[in-house]
Amino acid sequence: MRTVLICHADDAFDRRGLASWLASFSTLAGVVVLEETGAQKRQRYLREFRRVGLLGMLDVAAMRVYQRIFQRRADQAWFRHALAAMEARYGPTPEVRELHVARGGDRRVVAFLHELRPDIVLARCKQLLPRKVFSIPRDGTFVMHPGICPEYRNAHGCFWAIAERDLGRVGMTLLRIDAGIDTGPVFGHYRYDFDERRESHAVIQARVVLENLDALAVRFAQIHAGTATPVDTAGRRSGEWGQPRLSRHLRARRAMRVAEVNG
Structure with missing residues (x-):
């Protein structure tokens, strides 16, 4: 099985x-x-x-400031530890060909993928990839979406499931990209026993990947072998969510404390 990874330059968790x-x-x-x-x-x-x-954007900006002040140091420590654990288990970053571009839809990406002939592309990026890119690999282009789809589409599904107190849908979805936004066939939902008191949503959405790497490797092998069957999501509600907001985070923290007192 030949694979290609698409990721951001500053994301060591993915790139390494x-x-x-x-x-x-x-x-x-x-x-x-x-x-x-x-x-x-x-x-x-x-x-x-x-x-x-405007008001929504101020709420988003306030969340960014909150993360920088109250979560960043612990998050950075977790990501350093997680990267060290992955490299200890799987070895150092492999020396393979790299293509550096600004856009996932760049014509050089198309040429690069045609030359490498991947069976599977794993897209770990914030950009939407055009059909001319995601249609190249034989078995498809896949994302590990940080949220349970179709209920929590877009980039911050774990945050919004927590904010909505829909704790059973805090997790990750393996799906194959199509022309929509997180609307392609679902090949698995993955979870772990997260701790919303001690873990930020950034850590939760990365750790749900880390905790399920063995199962994901098996699933990719099944997809390549043609034995994987997509999950039936017909009839389930579908929602597209935006950036994390401080007001919703603080409301979720209050709800968590109330549940602890009453629990």
Whole structure:
């Protein structure tokens, strides 16, 4: 099974840790490294602003400040430990071909994938990939979506499941990309016994990947062998969520404390 990883340049968990994991059970043929520009990041914020308005965007910005002040240090320590654990188990980052681009839809990505002929592409990126890219691998392009789909689509499903107190749907979805936003066939839902008191949503959405790497490797092998059957999600509600908001985080913390007192 030949694989290719698409990830962001500044995400060592993916670029080093998941690359080592992929190389442990497949032939990792290459890595597409996304080096986003400032303009691209501003466009992402502008899209969110248009979606939620000024007050919503202030709430989003407040959450970013909160994370930086109260969560960042612990999060960074966890990610360092997680990366060390992955490299200890799967070995150092493999030396494979890399393509550095700003956009996942760059024509050079198309040429790179055609040349490498992957069976599976694992897309660990915030960008939506066009059909000309995600349709190249024989078995499909997959994402480990941080949320249970279809109920919690978009990039922060774990946060919103906690905010909604829908704790049974805090997890990760393995799905194959199609033309929609997290609407492709689902090949598995994955969870772990998270601790919302001590773990930030950033850690939860990374740890649910880390805790399920063995099961994910098996699932990818089944997909490649043609024996994997998609999960039936017909009739389930579908929701697209936005960026984390401080007001919803604080409300969830209060609900958690009340439940602890009453529990």
